Amino acid sequence: MNVYVCIKQVPDTESKIKLSGNGIDTSGIKWVMNPYDEFAVEEALLFKKDNPSAVVTVLCVGPKSRTVDSLRTALAMGVDNAISVDAPENLDSLQTAHALSEAIKKTGDAHIVFTGKVAIDDNQSAVSQQLANFLEIPHATVISKTAYTADSIAVDREVEGGSKEILNVKLPAVIAATKGLNNPRYASLPGIMKAKKKPITELTTTELGINTDPYVEFTDFQLPPERPSVKMIEGEVDTQVAELAKLLREEAKVL
Amino acid sequence: MSQTFIFLEHSNGKLKSGSKELLSCANNANSEIHALALGSGARNAAEEAGTFGAKVIFVNEGSEYSKYNSELFVETLASAIEQSGSKIILASSSSATRDAFPRVAAKFNAGFASDCTELNLNGDTVTARKPLYSGKCSAQVNFKNCDIKIVLMRPNQIPINDPSSGTPEVKDLQTPSIEAKVTTTEVKASDSTRPDLTEAGIVVSGGRGLQNADNFQLLSEMADTIGATVGASRAVVDAGWVPHSMQVGQTGKTVAPTLYIAAGISGAIQHLAGMSSSRVVVAINKDPEAPIFKKATYGIVGDALEILPKLTEEFKKLLA
Numbered sequence: 001m002n003v004y005v006c007i008k009q010v011p012d013t014e015s016k017i018k019l020s021g022n023g024i025d026t027s028g029i030k031w032v033m034n035p036y037d038e039f040a041v042e043e044a045l046l047f048k049k050d051n052p053s054a055v056v057t058v059l060c061v062g063p064k065s066r067t068v069d070s071l072r073t074a075l076a077m078g079v080d081n082a083i084s085v086d087a088p089e090n091l092d093s094l095q096t097a098h099a100l101s102e103a104i105k106k107t108g109d110a111h112i113v114f115t116g117k118v119a120i121d122d123n124q125s126a127v128s129q130q131l132a133n134f135l136e137i138p139h140a141t142v143i144s145k146t147a148y149t150a151d152s153i154a155v156d157r158e159v160e161g162g163s164k165e166i167l168n169v170k171l172p173a174v175i176a177a178t179k180g181l182n183n184p185r186y187a188s189l190p191g192i193m194k195a196k197k198k199p200i201t202e203l204t205t206t207e208l209g210i211n212t213d214p215y216v217e218f219t220d221f222q223l224p225p226e227r228p229s230v231k232m233i234e235g236e237v238d239t240q241v242a243e244l245a246k247l248l249r250e251e252a253k254v255l
Numbered sequence: 256m257s258q259t260f261i262f263l264e265h266s267n268g269k270l271k272s273g274s275k276e277l278l279s280c281a282n283n284a285n286s287e288i289h290a291l292a293l294g295s296g297a298r299n300a301a302e303e304a305g306t307f308g309a310k311v312i313f314v315n316e317g318s319e320y321s322k323y324n325s326e327l328f329v330e331t332l333a334s335a336i337e338q339s340g341s342k343i344i345l346a347s348s349s350s351a352t353r354d355a356f357p358r359v360a361a362k363f364n365a366g367f368a369s370d371c372t373e374l375n376l377n378g379d380t381v382t383a384r385k386p387l388y389s390g391k392c393s394a395q396v397n398f399k400n401c402d403i404k405i406v407l408m409r410p411n412q413i414p415i416n417d418p419s420s421g422t423p424e425v426k427d428l429q430t431p432s433i434e435a436k437v438t439t440t441e442v443k444a445s446d447s448t449r450p451d452l453t454e455a456g457i458v459v460s461g462g463r464g465l466q467n468a469d470n471f472q473l474l475s476e477m478a479d480t481i482g483a484t485v486g487a488s489r490a491v492v493d494a495g496w497v498p499h500s501m502q503v504g505q506t507g508k509t510v511a512p513t514l515y516i517a518a519g520i521s522g523a524i525q526h527l528a529g530m531s532s533s534r535v536v537v538a539i540n541k542d543p544e545a546p547i548f549k550k551a552t553y554g555i556v557g558d559a560l561e562i563l564p565k566l567t568e569e570f571k572k573l574l575a
């Protein structure tokens with residue numbers, strides 16, 4: 001029984017973004033596993049605990065030279081196998097999904113594919129659904145709770161305003177995780193040591209037959225406009241709140 | 256003439272403002288507007304869309320559309336888009352559109368960009384601007400090598416035109432057959448009647464400086480007074496004071512209200528990433544060195560627990 005986890009590597013949330021040429025300056029950036037994908041890895045490991053016959057394989061599409069670090073993190077957390085799909089930096093969501101689907105088809109039929117609900121770099125939330133389309137299986141996104149049976153999963157899907165949709169999804173399926181699903185484990189030291197020795201299967205977009213001319217291209221990168229400096233409101237609390245309310249109404253015109 | 260397809264979202268037949276924004280944008284670009292409205296009230300929503308320039312509207316009022324179902328929505332969207340023949344497809348970002356449209360894009364082998372904040376329609380070309388790295392920068396989105404282009408826009412980005420007269424051609428759309436591998440068994444509505452964080456015009460957020468969960472009541476009272484939605488920092492979500500659905504930031508919601516009030520929030524880079532495109536920011540913090548003041552329009556140094564109730568009283572006076 002094959003369980004897959006698809007992860008993306010993104011700049012650490014602490015990273016300051018600087019621009020360079022037609023893109024961002026990647027020189028000072030620390031790359032980490034996308035935070036939502038940690039929930040996906042953990043969920044696959046929890047599933048395996050209850051279903052020992054499951055083989056958990058993690059996949060990452062992107063430049064092999066760096067994505068290998070996040071694959072090793074997943075191996076250190078406890079996944080069985082890792083596949084690196086070497087690809088250019090600027091692949092778009094559709095091509096990434098296509099590459100993942102071809103890599104999965106090559107490896108073995110999926111029982112479940114876990115992903116994170118969104119990558120925090122481009123905020124597209126597209127690859128999970130597109131991957132499901134290419135694998136011709138259903139998807140469920142923004143999942144904060146799961147209950148498994150042999151051929152289906154009951155899930156909670158978080159929607160607007162704190163509401164939840166309760167879904168029943170036939171397996172195989174792609175399940176995109178959000179916070180609350182579980183508490184991702186930290187890799188243990190022995191885990192990290194063992195992960196260093198585990199092999200990583202290497203595939204490329206070329207051998208998977210993926211067209212790498214993106215449909216979506218980013219140009220004209222800009223930093224957000226600087227804010228004018230803050231107006232501090234001084235005085236006794238009663239004067240401060242009266243002054244603030246007045247400024248919000250008369251100067252900022254937001255009330 | 257260029258042609259644009261817009262998925263309309265409405266509540267009981269009243270168009271949501273995000274849909275009006277897209278209609279206004281396409282109408283200003285002299286594009287022929289095709290649209291789709293689903294569920295109870297769809298006909299009324301279609302009529303209203305006509306007053307914003309929509310020409311052809313596909314409608315299905317079936318009760319099966321009362322709850323979101325990914326398979327049903329994907330197939331229905333695909334069928335309407337195919338019948339319309341449009342190549343530019345627009346919708347406003349929501350739980351439903353973010354779930355369905357990427358899959359529609361895969362079906363049509365189309366280009367897809369979500370969460371955009373600017374939209375430019377010019378004949379058959381469309382470009383957009385999209386925040387990246389949670390708003391730490393942005394880039395122009397260009398479509399290449401693809402016939403169909405799909406853009407999801409963040410709400411509250413485009414000015415809405417005044418409605419005028421206009422009667423659209425309404426076409427009945429059949430419910431497609433689906434395999435039903437996904438069934439929506441129940442929808443648990445939250446008891447909150449406030450707008451969703453991502454759509455809210457005003458957000459009042461609290462952090463660890465509020466000391467405990469009970470003090471969030473001070474924010475609720477303020478929110479009720481000024482029609483705001485309550486948000487939070489991750490620290491208080493992790494502490495279990497409030498649910499994750501209230502978290503603002505890089506691993507929470509990205510908000511862009513006209514007014515954002517941050518009380519007892521230090522302004523960590525991950526929090527700022529989620530709210531820095533707010534138009535006016537008020538920071539209330541007892542530490543004059545807190546980084547949140549660097550992103551604020553107005554700042555008060557002091558105890559949030561003392562300031563919040565007094566500010567709510569001021570708002571009450573102001574709005575009375």
Ligand SMILES: Cc1cc2nc3c(=O)[nH]c(=O)nc-3n(C[C@H](O)[C@H](O)[C@H](O)COP(=O)(O)OP(=O)(O)OC[C@H]3O[C@@H](n4cnc5c(N)ncnc54)[C@H](O)[C@@H]3O)c2cc1C
Pocket residue numbers: 013035461462463464465487488489490491502503504505506507508518519520521522523524525526529539540541542545557558559560
């Ligand atoms: C991968 C990752 C992702 C993250 N994602 C997010 C995210 O999405 N959103 C997010 O918010 N954070 C996120 N964080 C966490 C972030 O780094 C901060 O830890 C968090 O934002 C701090 O929350 P806070 O401001 O409430 O708490 P603190 O940093 O503890 O600040 C509390 C503030 O309250 C002030 N204060 C104390 N008492 C009072 C009082 N009585 N009156 C007024 N002010 C008072 C203090 O001066 C201080 O400035 C993330 C971190 C990581 C590592």
